[in-house]
Amino acid sequence: MAASTARTERKILVAVDEGEESTYALSWCLKNVVTENSKDTLILLYAQPPRTVYTGLDGTGYLFSSDILATMDRYSNEMANCVTEKAKRICKELNNVKVETRAEPGDPRDVICQVAEKLGVDLVVIGSHGYGPIKRAFLGSVSNHCAKNLKCPVLIVKKAQIK
Amino acid sequence: MAASTARTERKILVAVDEGEESTYALSWCLKNVVTENSKDTLILLYAQPPRTVYTGLDGTGYLFSSDILATMDRYSNEMANCVTEKAKRICKELNNVKVETRAEPGDPRDVICQVAEKLGVDLVVIGSHGYGPIKRAFLGSVSNHCAKNLKCPVLIVKKAQIK
Structure with a gap:
């Protein structure tokens, strides 16, 4: 073939x-x-951070008014739009490939694995820091988690460390 | 571009x-x-297991005659040839790309990282098992090590688990 x-x-x-x-x-x-x-389709996936619960020093949760919550949600949606629109522009500029965008709430590790599995994708591409040995031990958990848990091929692309 | x-x-x-x-x-x-x-060049790299030191129950190493050592070295070289020749045939069959083969002695984790660095490759491709959660915790160390330590992009390709 x-x-x-x-x-x-x-x-x-x-x-x-x-x-x-x-x-x-x-x-x-x-x-x-x-x-x-x-005929490739690029699925640009943004994991939207779930709404944070702010906790007081005495352990009780803060209650926000519906106005504040609405503002927070709007900000989160605007951020999702901003990230996916920027990614779409890069696609358009570099290679006129078919693009779909998705924003799903949750931890990026879970969101990436769940969406990849659900859509039966052929490849997952993840960026990663080119950290030194100490930071490396603590970070890079998204790419590490996905490489371990995804069944499909995973491409980890590092941005070189700025010295 | x-x-x-x-x-x-x-x-x-x-x-x-x-x-x-x-x-x-x-x-x-x-x-x-x-x-x-x-114009891609595929570098097929085989990490040749270093000569094992066989140890007796009392902790002393076995001494082999030069005949046995020569046989072990020959076997190791034959295995390296066999693996790289098979890989070359696959390349020829699927895509007539330019191919180089290398066999270097050592732990695959070190060999892959050292050769990738030395040659300044653009991408490293590593196979990996699609293990279940328990085996996964212990295995897959080559791909994990390389993903952590290499500066260039790493593509981890899993062969689906046979159920």
Whole structure:
């Protein structure tokens, strides 16, 4: 089987967030994995942080008025739109591939694994920091979790550490 | 910049060994990452297990005659040839890409990271088992180590678990 025939109509999930690492990972994927004029679909997934419960020093939760809660939700939705729209623009600029965007509330580790499984994607692309040995031990948990738990291939793209 | 222009002359390191997982990872890479008629070079790397020191129950090492040691070395070299030749055939069959083979003695984790760094490769491809939650905690250390320590993008390809 020729390589090109196997490439048709792949679903590639790219985890996007506010950070530069995910922008770099998306760009790398567009340049190195997605072929021009392919039938690939890129699913840009943003894990929307769930609403935080603010707790007082005595352990009781703060109660916010509905106004404040509405503002917080609006801010969260605006952020999701901003991240996914930026990612869409990068796709348009680098490679005119078919793009879908999704924003799902929850921990990115769970959201990425659940959506990848549900949609039966062919590949998951995740950005990661190029940290030194100490930070590395504590961070990079999203890519590590996904590499361990996803059944499909996982591409971890690191943005080189700025020295 | 068009996606295709960025693809030229990439160096892709694929870790190969005796297992089915690395064969699957190599095939996946050939079908999904390497473009036909590209200028990519695939570096098929086999980490050759270092000569084992056999230890007696009293803690002393066994001394082998030079005949036995020569046989063990020959066997190890034959295994390296067998693995890399098989990988080369797969490349030839799936995608007529430029291929180099290397066999380096040592722990696969160190060998992969050292060679990737030395050659300045653009991508490292590693196979991995699709284990259940218990085995997963103990195994998959090669892909995990490489994902943590390599600076370049890492593609982890899992062979689905046979139920």
